[in-house]
Amino acid sequence: MRVGILKEIKTEENRVCMTPAGVEVMIANGHSVLVEKNAGSGSGFEDAMYKKAGAEMVDTPSEIYERSDMVMHVKEPQPSEYGLIREGQIVFTYLHLAADEQQTRGLIESKGVCIAYETIQKPDGSLPLLTPMSEVAGRMAIQQGAKYLEMAQGGHGVLLGGVPGVDPGNVIVIGGGIVGINAAKMACGLGAKVYLLDMNLDRLRYLSDVMPANCFNLYSSPATIRDLIKRADVVVGAVLIPGAKAPKLISREMLKTMKPGSVLVDVAIDQGGCFETSKATTHGNPIYVVEGVVHYCVANMPGAVPRTSTMALTNATLPFAVQIANKGWKKAMQESREIKLGANVIDGKVTYKAVAEAFDLEYTPIDTFL
Numbered sequence: 001m002r003v004g005i006l007k008e009i010k011t012e013e014n015r016v017c018m019t020p021a022g023v024e025v026m027i028a029n030g031h032s033v034l035v036e037k038n039a040g041s042g043s044g045f046e047d048a049m050y051k052k053a054g055a056e057m058v059d060t061p062s063e064i065y066e067r068s069d070m071v072m073h074v075k076e077p078q079p080s081e082y083g084l085i086r087e088g089q090i091v092f093t094y095l096h097l098a099a100d101e102q103q104t105r106g107l108i109e110s111k112g113v114c115i116a117y118e119t120i121q122k123p124d125g126s127l128p129l130l131t132p133m134s135e136v137a138g139r140m141a142i143q144q145g146a147k148y149l150e151m152a153q154g155g156h157g158v159l160l161g162g163v164p165g166v167d168p169g170n171v172i173v174i175g176g177g178i179v180g181i182n183a184a185k186m187a188c189g190l191g192a193k194v195y196l197l198d199m200n201l202d203r204l205r206y207l208s209d210v211m212p213a214n215c216f217n218l219y220s221s222p223a224t225i226r227d228l229i230k231r232a233d234v235v236v237g238a239v240l241i242p243g244a245k246a247p248k249l250i251s252r253e254m255l256k257t258m259k260p261g262s263v264l265v266d267v268a269i270d271q272g273g274c275f276e277t278s279k280a281t282t283h284g285n286p287i288y289v290v291e292g293v294v295h296y297c298v299a300n301m302p303g304a305v306p307r308t309s310t311m312a313l314t315n316a317t318l319p320f321a322v323q324i325a326n327k328g329w330k331k332a333m334q335e336s337r338e339i340k341l342g343a344n345v346i347d348g349k350v351t352y353k354a355v356a357e358a359f360d361l362e363y364t365p366i367d368t369f370l
Contacts, residue, residue, distance in 0.1 A: 001031045001325040004068030005050075006061055007039035010075045012283040014042025014306035015313065017072040017093065018321075020053040022314040027054040031325050034058045034068055043310040065089070070325060074313065075300060082106035088347070090329055092321060094118055094133075097344055098245045098358040099272035107345040108361075113329050117317060119243040119352060120342040127242060128338070129320065131178050132312035134267075136302040138182025138238065141265045144296050145171070145234035146190065148263045148287060154294050156261025158233050161191030168192045172228045174220060174249055174274065175238035176203050179267050181211075183236045188212045195228055225249060230257050237266040237274035243344075244354035245272040252276050252291065260292035269297045334370050343369075 003026055005018050016039045018026070023033045035055040037047055047057050058064055064071060065084035073093035077085065079102065085091060088111070095116035097104045107114045117129035127134075142160075149155035149169065162168035171187040173180045176198030184196045188211065196211065197220035198204055207217045218224055229235055229250065235258075239246055246268035255277065268274040277290045280299040287296050302309035320339060324332045333340040343351045349364035350356040356363035 001069045001328075002067060003031055003033050003321070003325055004058075004064035004071040005033060005035040005039055005055070006064055006071055006073050007036040008042075008074055009061075009078055009080070010300065013075055013300050013303045015074040015303055015310045016040040016043050016045060016306075017074045017310075017313065017317065019043075019311060019314045020045055020049040020055075022318045022321075023050055023053040023055045025318060026322060026325065029322050029326055032056070034064055036061055036064055040310070043306040045310070070321075072317075072321065074310075076100065076103055077107070079103075079106065082110055085110035085112040087111040088113060090115065090324065092117070092317075092324065094270075095344055096270045097352070097355045098243055099270065101359050104345070104350070104355060104359060104361070108348050108350065111348045112345070113343075113347070114345040115324070115329065115339070115342040116243070116344045116352070117342070119344060120320060120338050121242060122338055127178075127240075129313075129316050130240075132316045133302045133309065134178035135182050136305060136309050136312065137267045138179040138236075139186050140301050140304065141179070141183045141236045141238070141267050142171070142186035142190065142234070144286075144298075144301075145236065145263045145265050148294050148296055149233055149261070151261075154261065154287065154289060155263055156233075156259060160187065160233065168214075169233035170228075170231050171195070172225075172232045172235045173197065173238055174225065174236065175240065175268075176200070176207055176217070177238065177240060179238035179240070180236070181207065183238060183267075184211060184215050187234070188215050192234075197224060197228075222249075226254060226257070229254060230259075232258065232262055234263045234265065237264065237268050237278075239268050239274045240271065241354070243352050245358055246274040248274060248276045250275045255291035255293045258291075258293050261294065263294045263296060266295070266297045267301065269299050273297060330370055333366065340366055340370075
């Protein structure tokens with residue numbers, strides 16, 4: 001199979017979907033790899049490194065789409081790419097379709113085979129291709145929250161860890177999954193008082209065993225959230241429903257009860273955000289203020305640390321990419337339920353139920369194609 005590695009074109013996105021080491025593995029499995037020129041430069045991987053690994057360097061994205069059986073990205077295809085996707089061509093990347101009707105309809109029209117990193121799911125419910133970026137985003141959420149608490153950045157001037165004789169800041173993390181536990185670990189490490197909320201009692205029992213003493217694990221409910229945000233300095237939205245829109249957990253009205261200059265960090269913004277007032281921002285213009293509360297809603301947070309993110313992403317995606325390339329998408333899905341769950345749009349049909357429901361589109365079970 002011929003695999004195409006595209007340069008990211010989304011604003012301020014410097015990751016690349018495969019390292020030169022990953023290219024070497026793909027070639028060792030008998031496949032050829034096309035890499036768009038300068039695709040890896042933002043992550044510190046120069047064209048010469050890809051050439052040394054055996055890749056062919058290509059000038060334009062249109063040539064990648066024209067010549068490849070499978071194309072890979074980090075972020076979702078942009079509108080300028082919809083018309084380049086060929087019928088039957090595999091597109092393997094993060095899609096986040098439930099929050100993006102324009103992209104969903106664009107991929108339907110392309111009649112491509114669109115497999116989403118974020119809905120590949122293991123039998124235990126974990127999301128192996130979302131995990132590494134969730135780890136990065138969770139840790140970054142606290143870095144950004146701490147920064148924007150500084151008065152010069154629009155915050156109310158609180159040091160999250162405090163100092164001897166002065167109370168630390170209060171951090172509320174809504175969601176005890178991968179993002180949430182990484183955010184809570186970082187906040188605890190700084191010395192903040194951390195409240196970690198989840199609705200799964202088994203998960204809360206696990207968290208109570210592994211988290212430090214300054215992390216308080218609570219059952220998440222509207223009443224609990226309403227109470228805690230009144231004294232919060234930083235609130236991290238870390239709620240995920242695989243493949244579906246995130247629920248809105250903090251309303252605009254609730255912001256009026258928060259301290260002016262407190263900070264909301266919405267890591268769920270890729271799936272529509274879990275705060276009513278959330279809207280996607282960029283690394284170049286990352287924040288805005290509503291009701292006196294600073295909002296940080298950057299949709300590609302791990303893109304700010306592209307070298308770390310690219311290596312972590314390749315570690316996770318490469319085994320699945322190799323399976324798809326070795327077997328073809330149909331056989332790979334027949335033999336791997338994990339990969340089958342990644343199918344979002346196939347041959348003009350929506351094959352992921354939550355995406356179909358988000359936009360009132362017809363749902364076609366993936367088994368129809370297998």
